[in-house]
Amino acid sequence: MKKTLFIAALVSMFIGSATAQEKFSFKLYGFVRNYACYDTRESLTSNSEQFYYMPKNEKIDADGNDINAQPNMMLLSITTRLGVNITGPEFLGAKTSAKIESDFAGFGTSNTVLRIRQAYAKMDWEHNKVLVGQAWHPMMGDMMPDVFSLETGAPFTPFSRTPQLRYDYVNKGVTLTATALYQFQYTSYGPDGASFNYARNAVVPELYLQAMYKNGGFQIGAGVDMLTIKPRQSYSWTIKEFTNSPIYNADGTPKLDANGNQIFIEIPTGNETTGTFKCNEAPVLGFTPTLFASYKADRWGIKGRVTYAQNAAHLSMISGYGVTAIKENGEQEYGTINSIGGWIDATYKQPLKKGYLQFCCFAGYTKNLGCESNFMKNEKDEYLIFMRGEKNMDYMWRVAPSILYTHNALQVGVEYNPTTVGYGKHDGDYKMYNPRPVTNHRICAMVKYNF
Secondary structure, three states: OHHHHHHHHHHHHHHHHHHHHOOOEEEEEEEEEEEEEEEOOOEEEEOOOOEEEEEOOOOEOOOOOEOOOOOEEEEEOOOOEEEEEEEEEEEOOEEEEEEEEEEEEEOOOOOOEEEEEEEEEEEEOOOEEEEEEEEEOHHHHOOOOOOOOOOOOOOOOOOOEEEEEEEEEEEOOEEEEEEEEOOOOOOEEEOOEEEOHHHHHHOOOEEEEEEEEEEOOEEEEEEEEEEEEOOOOEEEEEEEEEEEEEOEOOOOOEOEOOOOOEOEEEEEEEEEEEEEEEOOOOOEEEEEEEEEEEEEOOOEEEEEEEEEEEOOHHHOOOOEEEEEEEOOOOOEEEEEEEEEEEEEEEEEEEEOOOOEEEEEEEEEEEEEEEOOOOOOEOOOOOEOEEEOOOOOEEEEEEEEEEEEEEEOOEEEEEEEEEEEEEEEEEOOOOOEEEEEEEEEEEEEEEEEEEO
């Protein structure tokens, strides 16, 4: 009897749970992806060398050999992805949905730590949409290059996923977007390295405004990103002690000013006091506007974007800021490192008896524009700058053709990625001169199984 009651209770719980969940639907998706990459020299990368930025500058040894001219190769599957799309009941007349997406490219002792890529809830009315959670940064999420390499056009284009509150107004092909964002995985740089604390301590969220128009296969849009960060909460400063000493004329009489008062001069006593002080520095402000457009026909498409970056390291672009002045009380003033980057991407699909081929050619260029003010140096005669990318970079370009074959669930592709950086010397405003080109040749192959 007890056994019968227990089974009946379980059945009742199951029926009740099914009734409560009947308005939800779940769709699992993802892929198993393996990358093999060969490089002709050491480069600046992330995600276990799969996310590619640029070749490193020459590093000459005692015999005149370039230490960074070292080929390397790897094969990894840590970008294998698993996600679920969820649709649920209405909320105040809005359709609701959610997404949870992860891969294994987090950082840990094994370099295969499960990480959150996207995790958000979404409400969709007829003309209004609200998204809350971690998702693609709206600056690049509405239009990405069609390349299959992991960096997806960075650092020539913004690249970021971040926690956000996003509002979209959609009507007759026009989308107006306003987003408040905070950093998490993609962060700014500062005195403590890469960290989200600089944005968090500024309190003010990163703001992004965008207007976009779509009509058939045509799309055009423009937006501006506004970031506020606070580099320091406190700082150490040495206060020197001075004494007032009177000044005398050659005949030994006191030297007087125009009002007949004794003139004194400050002389250091040699006594110094070092203390830690709370920072009241003005925050670093960065404005990053962007303009993009695309057109897609039956088999071919073309896309492009240009972005002017101010302190846009959190967007994976070559940018940052530095110290331009140090006040008498030890507080600092800052100026942004500016750059401009752009890319164009053309694709063509060729149907086959089984599957299809996709040809793509990506071209990108970025230029360092320096700062409007000169940067200060520390006691080691080093400029006080904080930025993403190799320092002393004047320009960078990349032309990356690729071919991808798709048949049912399987995709196989290869990409050739030559990237050249012009490394030079700079004055205090960080504008380079006499750049010298350094090139890395990357060949990347991919095998991907979608489900």
